[in-house]
Amino acid sequence: MAAAATTRTGVRPSWAGRRPSVPAWVGTVPFFGYVGVFLLLPTGIVVWDAFKNPAGRFTLSGLTALGNVQVRGFFIGSFKLSLISSLIGAVFGAILAYAVASGNPDGVIRRLYLCVSGVLAQFGGVTLAFAFLVLIGPVGLLFHAGWYFSFPWGITVIYAYFQIPLMVLVFLPAIDGLRIQWREASESLGSSAWQYWRYVGGPLLLPAFLGGLLLLFANALSAYATIQAWEDAIPYTVPQQIYTSMSSEVGLANINYADALALGMVVLVAIVMTGYALLQRRAARWLR
Amino acid sequence: MAAVTAVGETPLAEPARRQVGMQAGRRRRLNLFRYVVFTLFGLFFALPLLAMARFSLEGAKLGTWSLTAWRQIASYTSSEGIPPLLSAVEITLELAVITGAVMLVVVVPTMIWIRLRVRWLARAMEFLCLLPLTIPPIVLVVGLGPIYDKIAHLSLSALMLFWVYVILALPYAYRALAAGLSSIDATTLSEAARSLGASWFSVIVRVIVPNMWDAILNALLLTCALVLGEFTIAFFLLYVNLQVELYSISRNTPDAGVIFSTSTASLLFAFVLLLILSFARRRRGIRG
Amino acid sequence: MTRTRDGAARTAVEVRMEGLSRRYGAVVALDHLDLTVQPGELVALLGPSGCGKTTTLRLLAGLEDTDTGSINVGGRDITRLPASKRDMGMVFQAYSLFPHMTVRQNVAFGLRLRRVGAAERDKRALEMLDLVGLSTQADRYPNQISGGQQQRVALARALAIEPQVLLLDEPLSALDAKVRAQLRDQIRRIQLEVGITTLFVTHDQEEALAIADRVGVMKEGRLEQLAPPTDVYSRPATSFVAEFVGLTNRLTGEVSGGQVTVRGCTLPLMESGVPDGQVVALVRPEAVTLASHTSAESGPLVGTVIAVTFLGATSRVTVDLGDTTIMAQLTTSDASALPAGSRVALTIRPDPVLVSSSSSADGLVAEEEE
Numbered sequence: 001m002a003a004a005a006t007t008r009t010g011v012r013p014s015w016a017g018r019r020p021s022v023p024a025w026v027g028t029v030p031f032f033g034y035v036g037v038f039l040l041l042p043t044g045i046v047v048w049d050a051f052k053n054p055a056g057r058f059t060l061s062g063l064t065a066l067g068n069v070q071v072r073g074f075f076i077g078s079f080k081l082s083l084i085s086s087l088i089g090a091v092f093g094a095i096l097a098y099a100v101a102s103g104n105p106d107g108v109i110r111r112l113y114l115c116v117s118g119v120l121a122q123f124g125g126v127t128l129a130f131a132f133l134v135l136i137g138p139v140g141l142l143f144h145a146g147w148y149f150s151f152p153w154g155i156t157v158i159y160a161y162f163q164i165p166l167m168v169l170v171f172l173p174a175i176d177g178l179r180i181q182w183r184e185a186s187e188s189l190g191s192s193a194w195q196y197w198r199y200v201g202g203p204l205l206l207p208a209f210l211g212g213l214l215l216l217f218a219n220a221l222s223a224y225a226t227i228q229a230w231e232d233a234i235p236y237t238v239p240q241q242i243y244t245s246m247s248s249e250v251g252l253a254n255i256n257y258a259d260a261l262a263l264g265m266v267v268l269v270a271i272v273m274t275g276y277a278l279l280q281r282r283a284a285r286w287l288r
Numbered sequence: 289m290a291a292v293t294a295v296g297e298t299p300l301a302e303p304a305r306r307q308v309g310m311q312a313g314r315r316r317r318l319n320l321f322r323y324v325v326f327t328l329f330g331l332f333f334a335l336p337l338l339a340m341a342r343f344s345l346e347g348a349k350l351g352t353w354s355l356t357a358w359r360q361i362a363s364y365t366s367s368e369g370i371p372p373l374l375s376a377v378e379i380t381l382e383l384a385v386i387t388g389a390v391m392l393v394v395v396v397p398t399m400i401w402i403r404l405r406v407r408w409l410a411r412a413m414e415f416l417c418l419l420p421l422t423i424p425p426i427v428l429v430v431g432l433g434p435i436y437d438k439i440a441h442l443s444l445s446a447l448m449l450f451w452v453y454v455i456l457a458l459p460y461a462y463r464a465l466a467a468g469l470s471s472i473d474a475t476t477l478s479e480a481a482r483s484l485g486a487s488w489f490s491v492i493v494r495v496i497v498p499n500m501w502d503a504i505l506n507a508l509l510l511t512c513a514l515v516l517g518e519f520t521i522a523f524f525l526l527y528v529n530l531q532v533e534l535y536s537i538s539r540n541t542p543d544a545g546v547i548f549s550t551s552t553a554s555l556l557f558a559f560v561l562l563l564i565l566s567f568a569r570r571r572r573g574i575r576g
Numbered sequence: 577m578t579r580t581r582d583g584a585a586r587t588a589v590e591v592r593m594e595g596l597s598r599r600y601g602a603v604v605a606l607d608h609l610d611l612t613v614q615p616g617e618l619v620a621l622l623g624p625s626g627c628g629k630t631t632t633l634r635l636l637a638g639l640e641d642t643d644t645g646s647i648n649v650g651g652r653d654i655t656r657l658p659a660s661k662r663d664m665g666m667v668f669q670a671y672s673l674f675p676h677m678t679v680r681q682n683v684a685f686g687l688r689l690r691r692v693g694a695a696e697r698d699k700r701a702l703e704m705l706d707l708v709g710l711s712t713q714a715d716r717y718p719n720q721i722s723g724g725q726q727q728r729v730a731l732a733r734a735l736a737i738e739p740q741v742l743l744l745d746e747p748l749s750a751l752d753a754k755v756r757a758q759l760r761d762q763i764r765r766i767q768l769e770v771g772i773t774t775l776f777v778t779h780d781q782e783e784a785l786a787i788a789d790r791v792g793v794m795k796e797g798r799l800e801q802l803a804p805p806t807d808v809y810s811r812p813a814t815s816f817v818a819e820f821v822g823l824t825n826r827l828t829g830e831v832s833g834g835q836v837t838v839r840g841c842t843l844p845l846m847e848s849g850v851p852d853g854q855v856v857a858l859v860r861p862e863a864v865t866l867a868s869h870t871s872a873e874s875g876p877l878v879g880t881v882i883a884v885t886f887l888g889a890t891s892r893v894t895v896d897l898g899d900t901t902i903m904a905q906l907t908t909s910d911a912s913a914l915p916a917g918s919r920v921a922l923t924i925r926p927d928p929v930l931v932s933s934s935s936s937a938d939g940l941v942a943e944e945e946e
Contacts, residue, residue, distance in 0.1 A: 025409060028398050028401060028409055030398070032412075032416070034394055034454070035416050035458075037435070038432075038452055039416070039428070042428050043427070045433075046430050046431040099325040099326060099329075112563075115562040122513045122514055122517050123558065124517070125520075125531055126531045126534050126551075127531070127555065131336035131340040134336075134339045134342075135339035135340075141339045141343070161336065165333075179671050181668045181670075185668060187638075187659040188659050188660070188665070188666040189689060190663075190690060195689055199689075200676075204674075221424070222425070224424070225520050246524070258430055262430050265424055266423060266424075270422050286676055311639070311641055311659070313658075
């Protein structure tokens with residue numbers, strides 16, 4: 001861009017007309033530096049420390065500890081809860097998303113449900129646990145659900161509360177991406193509604209659906225605040241165990257253990273999120 | 289935790305005419321389906337919130353009504369000398385504002401710059417912005433320990449949480465901003481502005497950003513909702529924010545009605561903000 | 577007669593639509609439309625947006641319900657039949673190919689719904705692709721082929737189910753000009769070869785005139801005229817048709833004794849029974865001839881050339897007559913002798929003209945509305 005340019009006041013800006021001595025990417029340094037320090041660095045620290053013992057020497061004992069029965073129990077717990085809550089969230093979220101998408105694009109209901117979804121998908125944690133405690137807990141206003149404190153069903157109901165809206169947010173664009181012409185072409189070629197969904201609508205939505213499912217799964221895996229507020233006495237999931245091992249009196253010796261657990265989580269979530277990203281790309285290709 | 293779509297984001301595919309031009313029988317069935325779905329889901333989402341709101345209006349004896357819990361928001365100090373609730377609320381609100389501002393300043397110019405001048409970095413930015421979804425806060429916080437130790441030398445205020453909150457907000461904010469940026473033809477606009485003599489700074493600030501207001505507002509509100517609801521990282525780093533404060537009150541005085549009134553208030557607040565946003569969106573005539 | 581895959585003859589059907597109406601809230605999209613398409617005929621529905629042509633097509637396809645009236649295909653009343661049972665092939669304006677299926681699978685889709693066996697399906701699909709000239713692209717995906725090719729696949733897909741009626745909803749509107757012309761002719765060729773009753777909707781009058789057996793010009797939910805292209809062009813039934821199809825000069829004239837006098841030229845009237853008096857006559861540019869005018873005298877038919885628009889083989893010459901402007905269409909070689917600024921004398925060929933009694937001023941009527 002060496003053309004001489006002038007600003008409105010007729011003064012040439014200082015860098016016009018000069019060969020750029022600074023490459024353009026320098027402008028992105030603040031961003032990448034920031035993310036580097038506050039995202040990549042901590043992650044690196046976690047990974048690094050997972051391989052160290054309290055004395056600071058390199059060891060694999062943190063990792064081997066991951067193999068023991070107790071730890072496996074936590075991963076299974078996390079896995080179970082995540083799987084169930086993401087399935088429930090995905091299926092019901094898809095249904096709700098379809099209901100929202102098939103209405104007036106500018107209508108009140110759509111706006112309302114999108115706002116609600118935006119808030120609720122974010123707002124799990126402490127607040128949510130309280131709300132359910134008051135609704136179906138021991139002194140529940142609605143009734144006392146005996147299973148409220150059971151794992152995983154009690155906590156699953158709470159997780160559903162933010163999983164479903166999350167699915168709505170993620171899946172809605174996919175449903176909107178289903179062109180009306182496909183439905184109409186399919187019908188004029190002789191398909192019933194069921195045939196349309198089986199041969200056209202369903203396959204087209206499948207990548208987005210699976211992607212949503214994976215996203216919900218990763219979301220549930222990572223969730224901590226909600227389950228901690230629900231019941232903090234017994235750790236069921238990996239995040240809870242990370243907390244316990246970081247704050248117990250036996251304490252410092254277990255930081256590396258916590259790091260190893262964290263590493264395990266990162267790997268697991270990374271795999272899931274990669275799957276999600278790939279499915280999203282496929283979905284976008286068809287439903288743009 | 290992982291809502292990757294902006295609230296109210298309407299994808300580029302045209303969802304219009306969904307109901308106009310449909311056969312009457314099919315439309316009837318569809319509307320029935322929709323009303324059933326909205327009612328059922330509406331109940332599911334409303335009940336816990338209503339229970340919480342009801343509980344927040346509970347008086348000293350079960351079944352009575354009282355505004356005590358609400359009045360206490362400003363004045364609550366637990367008997368253990370834990371800091372008052374109000375300052376936690378204030379700090380969190382301030383955090384929301386700071387996080388939003390920093391996030392915009394760091395992300396928006398970088399996004400635009402990359403889009404206009406350094407295209408090959410776009411993938412890297414997208415990856416980094418979505419990465420925080422893959423690294424659960426629980427993991428991130430383990431690695432943030434040493435970094436925040438250093439920060440504590442600078443300031444002990446909980447406001448320092450903004451450094452990491454910006455990172456947490458990245459996935460949502462990026463998604464919202466990217467949608468806004470891609471719906472305008474940034475390259476053409478910038479070339480037109482440059483040919484009229486604008487500097488790069490002007491291009492960004494006077495040409496591109498004003499066309500992205502919707503997206504920016506969206507990103508800000510998602511950030512706000514996130515900060516209001518964040519618990520894990522603040523808790524682990526031993527700071528006190530709104531959710532942490534609510535949690536510790538609940539651990540000490542489980543019946544404190546103020547927990548519910550504050551939670552209800554913050555939920556309402558986030559919801560109203562997002563609702564305002566969706567009604568304040570200006571209708572864009574031409575897309576892409 | 578149409579061909580089927582076993583060579584047996586199959587009779588084309590008549591489509592009869594009677595009294596069709598459709599409103600959306602306060603907007604009347606169709607107002608008691610009557611339209612009959614003869615067996616094997618291609619009728620083009622032409623008109624500005626909002627005139628109801630697409631609505632007519634969609635009602636026929638069954639994608640929407642009509643408020644009143646009936647639809648008969650081949651003698652059968654299909655008014656209450658859902659779209660999936662109407663046995664019609666439809667080609668949409670764009671984006672109708674299923675993106676997750678190959679071209680071959682797209683074309684075979686209708687057959688699959690009818691439980692045709694895989695081998696038979698495949699054979700039939702390839703036949704159709706041959707018909708449209710795309711058998712080499714059979715295993716590509718829609719996003720890998722061009723817009724024109726996509727529409728050809730859409731046509732193959734619609735024909736694969738051997739429908740009774742073929743419906744085309746502005747199939748060429750989304751394509752480049754060059755592709756549009758080629759594809760238009762190809763569609764017509766195929767339609768004639770297969771011999772299927774066809775309804776073709778377009779807003780492009782050139783398309784309609786080029787391929788239709790009859791053209792139906794629509795305005796505000798009603799059919800203004802349904803006639804062969806030549807008639808629509810040279811014997812427009814109403815001034816709307818005259819002005820929508822092709823260019824028209826509007827010139828004031830005086831009717832008396834069954835003829836109209838326009839600027840000193842006497843022209844026969846197209847309609848009979850026009851009362852005497854002042855009218856506006858609609859004169860086609862090609863009916864106006866120009867000659868160089870060297871003498872100094874002026875008159876109602878003398879003017880100055882103000883613009884020459886080069887259109888390839890012909891040119892349009894705009895002449896200022898003092899009180900109005902008039903357009904003439906000449907071959908380019910003739911027009912080159914009359915550059916801007918030259919004085920010319922006009923004659924108006926005595927073709928029958930349509931007159932309307934509106935008292936709006938003389939002048940050029942603009943190009944056809946989009």
